[in-house]
Amino acid sequence: MIQVNDIYKTYKIKDKYGNKSTLNAVNGVSFTLKENTSYSLVGQSGSGKSTLAKLLVFVEKSTEGEIFIDGENLSLLSKDQIRKKRSNFQMVMQDAKSSLNPKYTVFESISEPLLIFEKLSKNQLNHRVMNLLNMVELPQELTERYPHQLSGGQLKRICIARAIALNPKLIVFDEAVSGLDVTVRKKILELLIRLRKKLSATYLFITHDIDVALFLSKNVFVMKDGVIVEYNQNANDFSSFKHEYSKLLIKSLPPVYPSQNNNLKVNII
Amino acid sequence: MKNVLEIKDLSLWVKKTGIQILKNISFGIERGEVVGIIGESGSGKSMTCMAILQLLNKRIFNINGNVIFNNSDLMKMGKEKLKIIGKDISLVMQNPMTAFNPTLRIGTQITETIRVHNKMSGKQAYEMGIEALEKVHLNRTKELMHSYPHMLSGGMLQRIMLAITLMLEPKIVIADEATTALDVNTQAMVLEHFCQMKKNNISLIVVTHDFGVIAKLADYVIVMKDGEIVEQANVFDIFDRPNHEYTKQLLDARILTGGR
Numbered sequence: 106m107i108q109v110n111d112i113y114k115t116y117k118i119k120d121k122y123g124n125k126s127t128l129n130a131v132n133g134v135s136f137t138l139k140e141n142t143s144y145s146l147v148g149q150s151g152s153g154k155s156t157l158a159k160l161l162v163f164v165e166k167s168t169e170g171e172i173f174i175d176g177e178n179l180s181l182l183s184k185d186q187i188r189k190k191r192s193n194f195q196m197v198m199q200d201a202k203s204s205l206n207p208k209y210t211v212f213e214s215i216s217e218p219l220l221i222f223e224k225l226s227k228n229q230l231n232h233r234v235m236n237l238l239n240m241v242e243l244p245q246e247l248t249e250r251y252p253h254q255l256s257g258g259q260l261k262r263i264c265i266a267r268a269i270a271l272n273p274k275l276i277v278f279d280e281a282v283s284g285l286d287v288t289v290r291k292k293i294l295e296l297l298i299r300l301r302k303k304l305s306a307t308y309l310f311i312t313h314d315i316d317v318a319l320f321l322s323k324n325v326f327v328m329k330d331g332v333i334v335e336y337n338q339n340a341n342d343f344s345s346f347k348h349e350y351s352k353l354l355i356k357s358l359p360p361v362y363p364s365q366n367n368n369l370k371v372n373i374i
Numbered sequence: 375m376k377n378v379l380e381i382k383d384l385s386l387w388v389k390k391t392g393i394q395i396l397k398n399i400s401f402g403i404e405r406g407e408v409v410g411i412i413g414e415s416g417s418g419k420s421m422t423c424m425a426i427l428q429l430l431n432k433r434i435f436n437i438n439g440n441v442i443f444n445n446s447d448l449m450k451m452g453k454e455k456l457k458i459i460g461k462d463i464s465l466v467m468q469n470p471m472t473a474f475n476p477t478l479r480i481g482t483q484i485t486e487t488i489r490v491h492n493k494m495s496g497k498q499a500y501e502m503g504i505e506a507l508e509k510v511h512l513n514r515t516k517e518l519m520h521s522y523p524h525m526l527s528g529g530m531l532q533r534i535m536l537a538i539t540l541m542l543e544p545k546i547v548i549a550d551e552a553t554t555a556l557d558v559n560t561q562a563m564v565l566e567h568f569c570q571m572k573k574n575n576i577s578l579i580v581v582t583h584d585f586g587v588i589a590k591l592a593d594y595v596i597v598m599k600d601g602e603i604v605e606q607a608n609v610f611d612i613f614d615r616p617n618h619e620y621t622k623q624l625l626d627a628r629i630l631t632g633g634r
Contacts, residue, residue, distance in 0.1 A: 149557045150528075286414040287583055287627040294629065313557060319631035343632035357562035359586025361630060363609040 107138040107161070107275055107307060112170030114156050130156040131167075132331035138275070143301060143308035145318035145340075147354065148328035154311050157328070158277045161309070162196045163187045174274065192222045195268040199280035201260035205252045211238075211263055212248040218270045237266040240303070242296060258289040262296070269300065275307045282317060294320060315354050327351045377402035378577050379463075379546055384425055384439035386418075386601075395421050397602045399439070403546070403594075406575040408568075410592030410609070412582055412624065418601040419581045423550050426579075427465055428456055443546075461491045464539040468551035470531035474523040480534060481519030487538050506541040507534065510567060529560035536567050547571060548579045553587060565590050585628055589613070597621045 114131040130153045138144055148154040159165040161172065163179065171180045174193060182190070198204040205214050215234050219225060225233065238245055241262040252260060261281070268276050281297070282290045294317070301308060310321045318325050319340055327335040327348060335348040343355045379402065386396035396418050403409050411419050424430050426441050428448055441448040448459065467473045474483060484503035485496060494502070500519070507515040510533045523531060532552065539547055549568065553561040568591055571578060580591055588595055588609065595612045597605040597620065605618040616622045 149559065288414065288623055291627040291629065314629075315558070316629045316631050320629050341632070354558060355632070357558040359561070359565065359584065360589045361586070361628075362613055363589045363592070 106140055106173075106175060108173040109134060109136050109138075109161070110171045110173070111135045112157075112160060112172065113168045114153075114160055114165065115168045129331050131160065133170075134328075134331070134333050135170075136326065136333065136336065138307045138309065140274075140307060141305045142324065143310065143322040144324045144326065145322040146309060146311045146326045146328055147313065147315050147318045147351075149313060149354075152328045153331040154313075154328050155279055156331075158196065158279045158309070158311050161275065162194045162277055163191075164196070192218070192271040193273050194275040194277070195271070195273040196277045196279060197261075197264050197268050197281055199283060201257065201264045202252060204264055205260060207252050210249050210251055211255070214252075214263060215266050215270060218267055222271055233270075237270055240269065240300065241266045256289075257285055258293060261285065261293055265296070265300070269304055269306075272304070273306055275309065277309045277311065279311045280313070281310060283313070297321065315358065327354070376404070378405050378443070379403045379426070380440075380442040381422075381426060382440040382442065384422070384441070385437070386421060386425055386430070387436040389434060389436055395435075395601050396425065399603055401596055401603070401606060403577050403579065405545075405577055406572060407594060408572055408578040408580060408592045409594050409596060410580045410582065410588040411596045411598060412585065412588055413598035414583060414624075416600070417598040419598055420550055421601075422598075423465065423548050423579065423581060426548065427463060457490070461542050462545045464542065464544040464547050466532075466535050466539055466547065466549040466552045468554055470528055470535055470555070471523070473535060474531065476523050478522075479519065480521055480523065480526075484519070484534075484538055484541075488541060491542055502541065503537075506537040509540060510534075510537045511563075512537070529556055529563070532556060532560070532564055533567070536564065540571070544576065546577045546579065548581070550581045551583070552580075554582070554584070561587075585625065597624070 112131060112134050113129065116128045116130055117125060118128045119125055134157060146154050146157070156165065160167050167180060171178050173179070179187065179190065209217070212234055215237055216230055219230060219233055234248070235245055243259060243262050247255065247259065282293050285293065298321070310318065312318050323338065323340050325337045325340040326333050327350060329350050335346065335351050337346055339345055346352060346355060381402070382400050384396055384399040385394065387394050399422055401409065411422065413419050425437060430437065437449065439449070443459065443463070448456065451459070481500065481503060484506070485499040488494065488499040488502055503519060504515045507518060512518060512530065512533055518534070553564050556564060565587065568578060568580070572591070578591065580587060582588060592609050595607060595609050596603055597618065599620050605612070605616070605621050612621060616625055
């Protein structure tokens with residue numbers, strides 16, 4: 106169980122005249138994520154959702170607030186202590202190409218987390234990597250290729266393989282499917298749903314697309330300006346959203362069928 | 375009705391490697407009609423737009439075919455004449471962040487565009503620019519004219535692009551993935567502007583990979599794959615009775631939730 110208590114993140118920024126000020130990227134957020142459950146977090150760009158993701162996997166340290174994982178307060182730990190716990194929380198970034206080392210082959214990329222955290226013989230390592238490739242449905246012939254020789258969808262699958270390699274308790278997907286072609290996107294989403302059945306962990310999917318959020322999970326957080334404005338635990342239907350901002354997001358979605366052309370009118374802000 | 379723009383048998387090769395990028399693209403667009411071009415990356419959607427606007431380097435590409443606008447073939451026109459055509463056909467690009475010159479103020483870039491096409495003083499052009507910005511519902515226009523592109527958000531820049539486009543009163547607007555990089559709410563706003571263009575009898579070519587945008591705007595849809603048109607039909611036919619396997623695949627790849 107992951108418990109987040111009143112977390113804040115403030116950045117120091119400079120405006121165009123060089124005046125210093127502060128930016129509250131995450132402004133007092135608390136929630137609880139249960140085991141074996143998946144959650145979605147929706148928000149516009151600039152709403153602080155990526156910052157929140159980074160705080161959850163301790164890439165950034167929060168300015169205020171606490172994060173408990175299985176009852177242990179991790180926000181008190183030092184950097185080195187966090188590093189030892191890193192296998193418990195993993196993250197899949199938006200840009201797969203830049204999150205993989207271009208000098209590593211697929212095999213090296215996937216085996217990197219295993220080598221750091223576990224002592225394995227060559228045979229065992231080989232076995233584990235092949236297993237992971239199977240899990241993300243990639244052919245084994247790819248192991249000796251480099252990132253530039255692979256497509257966007259394949260790279261994304263390798264990132265997912267790296268994240269699940271150590272059986273983490275929490276996996277955060279930051280915009281896991283944006284920037285992919287529509288057919289590839291559908292395949293990755295279906296893969297994520299299959300993986301969820303095989304691996305027990307807490308999943309947090311961060312996205313700007315409310316359709317993707319609902320496709321992946323029934324528990325949807327809506328975030329705006331660093332604050333969670335709505336938590337919908339049964340988001341089967343668009344009508345179950347109550348907050349004004351969530352309704353605006355839904356209203357902004359383009360129509361499904363052309364005949365709705367004239368009924369849909371969004372106020373120009 | 376007669377077509378405003380007609381593309382006949384447009385083919386495109388890379389000279390060096392001989393790879394064919396576009397294969398016999400033909401379609402026409404009527405006045406006030408919206409043609410949607412849909413396809414995945416690498417299908418040649420953007421190249422079609424570039425070829426129509428004669429933006430491709432003829433030293434690198436071999437181009438065949440005709441692009442007929444106002445009874446004249448754009449393919450055979452000289453550079454000077456094409457400049458005049460530029461007033462009638464506008465392009466809205468995908469990434470507003472890189473479409474502007476980062477070293478010039480927005481105002482300079484707007485007035486520059488006006489003065490290339492119309493003979494008027496700088497002051498007149500400035501006033502015309504402010505009027506254009508107001509038309510796309512932007513506030514504090516004077517401040518905007520004085521700011522640099524990096525100071526503004528993607529949605530704002532995209533709307534400034536639309537303002538520049540509309541200012542010259544074009545007959546045809548080509549929107550190449552104009553809403554892809556935007557948030558849902560900003561996208562809805564920009565799409566609303568496109569709807570208004572349609573009402574003002576401007577013909578639109580909308581390039582996208584999103585069937586939502588097609589459903590909102592298009593009258594006629596062209597589905598492209600690997601440089602070829604695999605299917606073209608009325609929007610309703612595409613949504614109700616897709617013929618080609620690939621169109622069906624694309625429609626299946628949509629993610630629809632929330633009881634839609």
